[in-house]
Amino acid sequence: MGRYTLDNILVLTVYELKRLYRKMRVQVVLALGLLPTIIAMVVISAYEAYLGEDILSGETAWQLLLGLNTGPGTMFVISILNFSWLLGLLIAVDAFSGEFEVPTFVPLLSKPIARYQVAVGKTLAASCLLAAYYALLFLMVIAFSWVAAGPQAELWLVPMLWLAALVGTLGISMLTMLFSLLLKKTTLAAVTTFAIWLANGIVISMIAFALILPHMQGGPSPDMQAKIAEVTKQLRYYELASPFSAFESLLSNTYYFFSNQSTLGMMLETPFDLIALNWLSCLLWLALFQAIIVYKFEREDIKV
Amino acid sequence: MEVIRIENLVKRYGSFEALRGISFKVSRGELHGFLGPNGAGKTTTIKILVGLLRADGGKAYLYGEEVSPKNYVIREKVGYMPELPKFPPWLTAHELLDMYGRMYGMRRGEREERIAEVLEFVGLKEHASRRISAYSKGMQQRLGMAQALLHNPDLLILDEPTAGMDPEGMHAIREMLKRLAEVGKTIFLSSHLLFEVQQICDHVTIINYGRILFSGELKKLIEKLQSKLVVRVEVKDLDANIVRAVEALKGVERVEVISSNTMKVVFEDRADRRDEVSRAVYESGGLILGMKVEEPSLEEAYLALVRGERSG
Numbered sequence: 001m002g003r004y005t006l007d008n009i010l011v012l013t014v015y016e017l018k019r020l021y022r023k024m025r026v027q028v029v030l031a032l033g034l035l036p037t038i039i040a041m042v043v044i045s046a047y048e049a050y051l052g053e054d055i056l057s058g059e060t061a062w063q064l065l066l067g068l069n070t071g072p073g074t075m076f077v078i079s080i081l082n083f084s085w086l087l088g089l090l091i092a093v094d095a096f097s098g099e100f101e102v103p104t105f106v107p108l109l110s111k112p113i114a115r116y117q118v119a120v121g122k123t124l125a126a127s128c129l130l131a132a133y134y135a136l137l138f139l140m141v142i143a144f145s146w147v148a149a150g151p152q153a154e155l156w157l158v159p160m161l162w163l164a165a166l167v168g169t170l171g172i173s174m175l176t177m178l179f180s181l182l183l184k185k186t187t188l189a190a191v192t193t194f195a196i197w198l199a200n201g202i203v204i205s206m207i208a209f210a211l212i213l214p215h216m217q218g219g220p221s222p223d224m225q226a227k228i229a230e231v232t233k234q235l236r237y238y239e240l241a242s243p244f245s246a247f248e249s250l251l252s253n254t255y256y257f258f259s260n261q262s263t264l265g266m267m268l269e270t271p272f273d274l275i276a277l278n279w280l281s282c283l284l285w286l287a288l289f290q291a292i293i294v295y296k297f298e299r300e301d302i303k304v
Numbered sequence: 305m306e307v308i309r310i311e312n313l314v315k316r317y318g319s320f321e322a323l324r325g326i327s328f329k330v331s332r333g334e335l336h337g338f339l340g341p342n343g344a345g346k347t348t349t350i351k352i353l354v355g356l357l358r359a360d361g362g363k364a365y366l367y368g369e370e371v372s373p374k375n376y377v378i379r380e381k382v383g384y385m386p387e388l389p390k391f392p393p394w395l396t397a398h399e400l401l402d403m404y405g406r407m408y409g410m411r412r413g414e415r416e417e418r419i420a421e422v423l424e425f426v427g428l429k430e431h432a433s434r435r436i437s438a439y440s441k442g443m444q445q446r447l448g449m450a451q452a453l454l455h456n457p458d459l460l461i462l463d464e465p466t467a468g469m470d471p472e473g474m475h476a477i478r479e480m481l482k483r484l485a486e487v488g489k490t491i492f493l494s495s496h497l498l499f500e501v502q503q504i505c506d507h508v509t510i511i512n513y514g515r516i517l518f519s520g521e522l523k524k525l526i527e528k529l530q531s532k533l534v535v536r537v538e539v540k541d542l543d544a545n546i547v548r549a550v551e552a553l554k555g556v557e558r559v560e561v562i563s564s565n566t567m568k569v570v571f572e573d574r575a576d577r578r579d580e581v582s583r584a585v586y587e588s589g590g591l592i593l594g595m596k597v598e599e600p601s602l603e604e605a606y607l608a609l610v611r612g613e614r615s616g
Contacts, residue, residue: 022394302356
């Protein structure tokens with residue numbers, strides 16, 4: 001730890017947060033993230049008033065509203081949790097490329113600061129913004145559910161779900177940040193991240209199809225459903241090898257592991273080894289992305 | 305004491321060799337001009353010094369410590385102004401300087417005091433709370449100077465500080481440099497403006513095609529390139545007889561009549577023969593009003609070196 005290390009990281013985190021705020025990223029993330037939920041809450045309230053009956057009810061209504069547990073009433077919910085990758089991308093897409101494009105790295109990196117401090121500052125700023133956003137989202141949803149559906153239960157889940165949402169989205173942010181550094185063009189970094197997200201979805205679907213197809217030949221059989229369930233279970237392990245899938249499934253897997261609620265009418269059994277593997281893979285991916293960013297940035301020639 | 309030392313520095317961009325093993329040094333208190341045509345390697349050298357680029361060979365030292373992007377602590381001793389600096393447009397000048405001040409480990413009170421001082425020095429005090437996005441190019445240059453001076457460093461590395469400025473802005477920057485020189489700062493200044501460098505600097509390094517052509521005292525460069533004595537003579541009632549008499553003197557290469565009463569006498573070597581010129585003019589019926597040995601300008605010396613390199 002060099003002189004001023006912590007102070008430098010703090011200064012650079014504040015600098016990055018200011019950049020995100022002044023470039024309207026904070027506002028856009030909050031608007032994109034919170035507005036659909038606010039609209040859903042308004043619609044639910046209006047619909048309940050119109051029908052004169054409760055749509056949102058029960059002690060775990062907040063889980064329903066967040067889209068964690070799908071069931072009656074969630075038809076109104078456009079949960080932003082499904083689009084967390086988009087928020088991750090928005091926050092990080094110009095973290096490095098924006099500074100290469102202006103170019104503001106020349107005066108900044110000639111100051112007595114280490115380049116890893118800049119990279120860590122950018123990661124911390126993205127973490128702070130996401131932490132604040134998810135805290136706001138959870139608080140808002142719980143408060144509304146409390147008012148609309150009475151006292152809420154299972155609130156002990158909230159800190160873990162908040163952390164899972166934060167880590168999951170931060171992973172996408174860091175992957176985007178890596179492309180922002182490697183490609184040095186904001187548009188290119190955004191397109192690449194989106195393309196990889198899309199390709200990841202297609203590849204996972206193809207693997208799923210390839211695994212399920214053999215069991216579907218020969219028509220329906222008594223044990224077909226059991227076999228498909230078995231393959232689905234295997235797939236939940238396999239997909240952890242992909243950072244996108246690991247980050248995207250972290251929140252739902254954490255929820256399924258801890259909660260007793262069913263989803264789509266069935267329990268998605270999540271054994272301890274799966275959730276442990278999911279958390280471990282996410283943390284390893286995060287560490288790997290940060291290490292690659294620092295390694296690459298420290299060897300970067302700042303030409304312009 | 306050596307403030308900057310460069311030893312066999314090499315930098316390549318792909319197959320292009322921007323620096324081909326350059327070496328020079330800058331001592332404390334020097335006002336050192338760094339000259340060369342576009343693409344000669346000036347900015348590359350400076351960027352290696354301030355840790356923005358990595359050298360492919362050789363070494364660069366600041367205050368005896370080897371520089372590299374990783375050795376960030378040494379940069380506390382340097383004030384660097386990049387060529388055509390760009391600062392985060394979403395910040396105000398005050399916010400920017402406050403952030404940089406913290407990176408130099410300055411306390412809040414000290415920061416506030418210095419920010420006010422440097423903004424006053426560069427004439428931006430009234431614009432401290434404006435976003436940098438609203439600054440003109442000249443104002444950004446001034447801010448570039450302010451951030452270089454913020455922590456009151458002994459060494460200033462200025463890369464083309466007047467590039468892209470209007471005459472008024474250039475004058476302002478030149479005046480600032482003179483004031484900094486007066487307070488004993490070591491200034492390493494890259495510039496295209498030879499007249500400006502000649503006015504301010506006592507030492508120069510000339511670089512071309514990634515090679516050092518000269519590094520040392522400015523007066524030694526001029527002496528080195530002055531192989532012929534040139535004397536400007538002012539004569540009352542200058543006429544053809546006087547010119548012919550001077551032309552006939554031994555060792556005179558040529559005489560150029562500049563105006564109705566001034567001629568320039570170019571000798572074949574540097575031997576001082578002003579007494580012979582004086583006698584020849586007097587004996588031809590002329591009256592000398594003034595006589596001055598002409599020193600070549602830095603521009604002439606620079607062009608002689610750079611053109612010599614091209615033809616050689």
